Amino acid sequence: MPALVLLGAQWGDEGKGKATDLLGGSVDYVVRYQGGNNAGHTVVVGDQKYALHLLPSGILSPGCTPVIGNGVVVDPSVLLSELSGLNERGVDTSKLLLSGNAHIITPYNVTVDKVTERFLGKRKIGTTGRGIGPTYADKINRVGIRVQDLYDESILTQKVEAALDVKNQILTKLYNRRAIAVDQVVEELLGYADKLAPYVADTVLVLNQALEEDKVVLFEGGQGTLLDIDHGTYPFVTSSNPTAGGACTGAGVGPTKISRVIGILKAYTTRVGAGPFPTELFDEDGEALRRIGGERGVTTGRDRRCGWFDAVIARYATRVNGLTDFFLTKLDVLTGWEQIPVCVAYEIDGKRVEELPYSQTDFHHAKPVYEMLPGWSEDISKAKSFADLPKNAQSYVKALEEMSGAPISAIGVGPGRDETIEINSFL
Known part of the structure; x- marks a missing residue:
């Protein structure tokens, strides 16, 4: 049975939640392997809409075990709030597993994130201000707080002291902010220990044993390929690796265990935050895509920047992730355009370039x-098979597939769980 990675092939917000939820009923485990509550997945089940940030989308599928892997950074208050909200709506969250090696977003990480972004002014990156970057920085600098530290007060206190020795100097002397008390942080973090305890586990062991038992494991990335810290549009990126390789390090599973890598691709392109965006639209078409597609960030609440489909980016995503399949979402949003532009290459200094330039x-x-490409005017939201699509919509999908370098195995024709055309099974 397969281990699959499902990730964003653009700048995030491609519809990963819908894709994961579609597969959730057929898999045994769904694993978040990177990012934090800077990610946002929207899942529509019947007339119910769920906005998930830290929790894997599989938490909405009965029988599926959702896992937060060691590569994720966790804000305990956000996680507990999200769990409480789902419980109130009748969703069983008791099967959640949380890696003891996942790093904790502390109150001082959030403070540093916000004051640093303000200090940058016009040079700001466009972070969510949720402490994600500073937490990953602490992890790399080996002064981070892990979930397991909540269960040893002595170790927790030592680590918080070590972190604040430096951070308080920066906050008070550089940013003219008040110093943060060690005891106050330790007390707040210890307050989460008992509430999180039922979920904490050795998730690396659990997942590898599951794969040895031929269970189906789906690894779910947050953000998207072009926001990868190594392979994205640096420095306008996230602080982790949403690309396929991140699934191995962020969940503790070897690359030989992974059988398929599925890229989620929107039928046009969007991004949130600052940074380059070649196909961005500033006209009525851009506003129409934003309005019809409901393009507002699940986590940030910010309007997404909208543009036409970029095949250069899609080819790049195929290459760096080793994509085996695409899931094309939001095809229905393009209904009504007489002609639809698709970016097939770039012009840089008068030269045609067909691959993503490595130079910033x-x-x-x-x-x-x-x-x-010719558009279509017919309503496609009720289409159940590829043959049900208008000829021009079929031609559009085939053109994107040829340009992108991997087969399109599923197509989203609406936001609902059942509004999907499955061409080839992912399992």
Whole structure:
């Protein structure tokens, strides 16, 4: 039975929650392997809409065990609030597993994130201000707080003291902010220990044993390929690895265990926050995509920047992730355009470039080269098979598939769980 990675192939917000939820009833475990509550997944089940931030989308599928892996950074208050909200709506959350090696977002991480972004002014990156980056920085600097530390007050106190020795100097002398008391932070973090205890586990052992028993494990990335700290549009990226390799380090599973890598691809392109975006639209078409597609960030509440489909980015995502399949979402949003532009290459300094430039400077100067594809006006939301789509919609999907370098195995024609055309099974 397969281990699958499911990830965003653009700048995030591609519809990963819908895709994960679609597979959730057929898999035994769904694992978040990176990011924190800076990610946002929207899942629509019947007439119910669920906005998930830290929890894997599989938590909405009975019989599926949701797992928060060691590569995730966890804000305990957000996690407990999210669990409480789902419980109030009748969702069973008791099967959740939380890695004891996952790092904790502390109150001082959030403070540092917010004051640093304000200090940058016009140079700001566009973070969510939720402490994600500073927590990953603490992890790399080996002064981070892990979930398991909540169960040893002595170790927890020592680690908080070590972290605040430096951070209080920065807060008081550079940012003119008040110092943060060690005892106050320790007391707050210890207050989460008993509430989180039922979920804490050695998730690396659990997942590897599950795979040895031929269980199906789905690894779910947050954000998207172009926000990867190593392979994205640096520095306008997240602080972790949403690409496929991140699933191995963020969950403790070897690469030989993974059988398929599925990229989620929106039928157009969006991004939230600052950074280059070659196909971004500033006209009526961009506003129409935003309005029809409901393009507002699940986590940030910010309007998403919208643009036409970028095949250069799709090809890049195929390459760096080793994608075996695409799940194309929001095809229905494009209904009504007489012609639909698709970016097939860039023009940089008068030269045509068909692959993503490695140079930040070149990418900032990239201008899209468009190919016009015929649109359609028919309602496609009730389509159950590829043959049900209008001919022009079929041609659009086939063109994107050819340009992107991997087969499109499923198509989203609406927000609902059942509004999906499955062309090839992922399992």
